[in-house]
Amino acid sequence: DAKTTQPTSMDCAEGRAANLPCNHSTISGNEYVYWYRQIHSQGPQYIIHGLKNNETNEMASLIITEDRKSSTLILPHATLRDTAVYYCIVRGHNDMRFGAGTRLTVKP
Amino acid sequence: DAGVIQSPRHEVTEMGQEVTLRCKPISGHDYLFWYRQTMMRGLELLIYFNNNVPIDDSGMPEDRFSAKMPNASFSTLKIQPSEPRDSAVYFCASSRNSRGAGGYTFGSGTRLTVV
Numbered sequence: 001d002a003k004t005t006q007p008t009s010m011d012c013a014e015g016r017a018a019n020l021p022c023n024h025s026t027i028s029g030n031e032y033v034y035w036y037r038q039i040h041s042q043g044p045q046y047i048i049h050g051l052k053n054n055e056t057n058e059m060a061s062l063i064i065t066e067d068r069k070s071s072t073l074i075l076p077h078a079t080l081r082d083t084a085v086y087y088c089i090v091r092g093h094n095d096m097r098f099g100a101g102t103r104l105t106v107k108p
Numbered sequence: 109d110a111g112v113i114q115s116p117r118h119e120v121t122e123m124g125q126e127v128t129l130r131c132k133p134i135s136g137h138d139y140l141f142w143y144r145q146t147m148m149r150g151l152e153l154l155i156y157f158n159n160n161v162p163i164d165d166s167g168m169p170e171d172r173f174s175a176k177m178p179n180a181s182f183s184t185l186k187i188q189p190s191e192p193r194d195s196a197v198y199f200c201a202s203s204r205n206s207r208g209a210g211g212y213t214f215g216s217g218t219r220l221t222v223v
Binding site for chain 2: 042044047095100
């Protein structure tokens with residue numbers, strides 16, 4: 001599976017949009033981009049995934065660049081409960097391997 | 109849907125003892141994954157099954173670790189003998205087939221402490 005690069009940590013003000021970047025420059029054509037988050041002590045939680053097109057669901061939006069070498073997860077109105085570690089994963093096979101992720105802290 | 113169910117939630121055991129962790133996947137999910145999480149190494153994939161058959165166990169750290177899936181609704185991860193360095197949170201996850209079908213659902217984890 002392609003490797004991903006994410007910033008170690010980010011802060012966001014409550015109520016503002018949180019934009020979490022991910023680089024995956026070695027992604028191949030059949031690999032999906034997945035995002036998960038892990039709130040302290042809980043199991044990782046699936047957020048969203050996409051292949052080429054931008055995606056939106058009730059939790060977030062996923063913007064994938066045209067060359068697919070990077071993506072951005074957008075939490076449109078961050079709340080304190082969105083404080084978590086966010087993982088960007090490129091999935092080419094049926095198993096997924098997690099990197100270090102981005103620790104997002106939402107501040108009042 | 110009760111989600112992925114893991115037991116026990118917490119386990120404290122003495123070095124050298126056998127430890128068995130249990131997982132019940134979501135009904136209808138044909139993939140099951142075991143992960144281990146520590147501060148030093150993050151989330152590591154240990155092994156995964158498809159239709160009860162182990163597909164990749166390259167992440168299993170040593171022969172002391174073994175995993176089984178006797179049927180579609182139950183899996184175990186066993187450590188024998190346990191060592192202090194096995195202390196970690198162990199997660200089980202399940203999913204439907206294919207990489208585009210959606211995400212994994214994780215259980216709440218088992219926090220293992222070996223003293």
